[in-house]
Amino acid sequence: MANNSADEVVSGEIWEQFCDELKAAGQQILRAEAPNDAFNRAEGWRYLTRLTRIGLDMFMECSDRDFPTFYRPSHETAKIGADNPDNIYLRAEINGMNDYRISGSRGTVAYLGFIAIAGGYEEADGNMRSVASLDTHSGLAVNADGSVEVILSRHPQPGNWLKITDDTLAVLVRETFLDRNTEVFADLRIERLNADGAKPAPLQATQLVESLRKTTAFVKGTASLFADWAQDFKAHPNSLPPADQAYCQKLGGDPNIFYYHGYFKLADDEALLIEVDRIPECDNWNFQLNNYWMESLEYRYVQIHLNKHTAHYRSDSGVSIVVGATDPSCVNWLDTTGHREGTMAFRWIGAAEHPQPQCRVVKMHELPQLIQAP
Known part of the structure; x- marks a missing residue:
């Protein structure tokens, strides 16, 4: 597998595959039931560029599960599946075999929620399963100084604990505003516990190949999933x-x-x-x-x-x-x-x-x- 990946990277074959798969995703914009005027088609092509940006963040730039960082998987200029205008979405890729800490300021948003996730739109079944959740509605504890800390692990922990499983691959955060003009968003960071001074490894050919393939699978899977939804709603x-x-x-x-x-x-x-x-x-x-x-x-x-x-x-x-x-x-x-x-x-x-x-x-x-x- 390593030699095959290296050959694909050196020859440029992986880049050709990446471009070909993105081209194939365009069939979702050309579906017979979708609007075929220039206005809606232009938004459709822009949509695919946005999904590509999100996918590259998810699988290329922020994919190191041992050294996770929050990124925004849906925002003002990259949107998925009826994204909520009242929300700030944060997501971090994690490894269910590790323990993590989320900490920072709770802010004043009306609702703050955390969901552990297994699976994703890039998979064959398009299933982004919720493993467990923790939120202000169900009793998220906030310290007197407004700070908050959540431990993610497979085994119960005191305080705010978000259960994860061996196959958990991400944590999704929703910050929901009632009034964006007056409320302060939660300022959060995530870290792996017991990292013992380890540092991220340099990019490897196998990682590059996997990242590009998952990105195109995500673009195609997401575009197909919500095009199916729109077709159903249109009826x-x-x-x-x-x-x-x-x-x-x-x-x-x-x-x-x-x-x-x-x-x-x-x-x-x-x-x-x-x-x-x-x-x-x-x-x-x-x-x-x-x-x-x-x-x-x-x-x-x-x-x-x-x-x-x-x-x-x-x-x-x-x-x-x-x-x-x-x-x-x-x-x-x-x-x-x-x-x-x-x-x-x-x-x-x-x-x-x-x-x-x-x-x-x-x-x-x-x-x-x-x-x-x-």
Whole structure:
């Protein structure tokens, strides 16, 4: 195996394979059911470049499990699977046979959660299984000075303990904001315990070959997985049915979140009115718009999502959300940013009950009679 890897590296064969596999991933953008206009295709090709960047971080730059570091597997310019605009995601690659410590400042984010993961989208079954979780909803302990420490190991530990297993390969962190303008994110680092002064080894040919192959498998697997989802959602437009919660957990979903996924398709003079008549006690809830490829729309500069804190509530304590291409001069309007169709997601976070969001398509001119003015 070592000689084969060396030959592939020296000859350049591994680079040709890498480029060929990335080219093959483009078939997901060209699927028959996907939008075929220039606007959506351009976002699709950009999506593949973003998945490639994430994959290279995951399998090339941050893949040393003995010397892990946190990186952002989904963020403002690289997005996967209805990434939550209220979240900062952190991920570190680890070896389930080692013990680790996560430490730092807890910050003031509304929700902080850790999930140990086995498997990934690069594998044949695309299964990113959750091994165990620990979060502020279920009792994460924070020190008086605002610091936090979590031990990751196979055997129980005092204090904050996140169980890992022999096949655990990563830890995923979710930091969930109610208000990014005022809340302070958690500043965390991770280290392997009992490293005994060891240092990372130089790059080897076998490692390079494996990293490039896993990167392309990740790009193809991720693109295929969420293209399948979008195809399913498209069959039932302008509705928000509950997702298969067990399946969401297999893909790395948070066990404290109840998910809904759907598809919007609107004419220029139409709006999607989403109504939730009762908001239960919860850590947070949110609703967001995504493009066809299940990337959140541009939330840095445009209002494309709402949550527990940012939404305006009706006098009966319910909430009405308006999705449309033009500003109807009403509260809770979300801008489709030039998209006539795309995907969408609703979450209940830390809620004991899950009222169903109701959706209906209305004409823009009808909105003043249907919802409250700002």
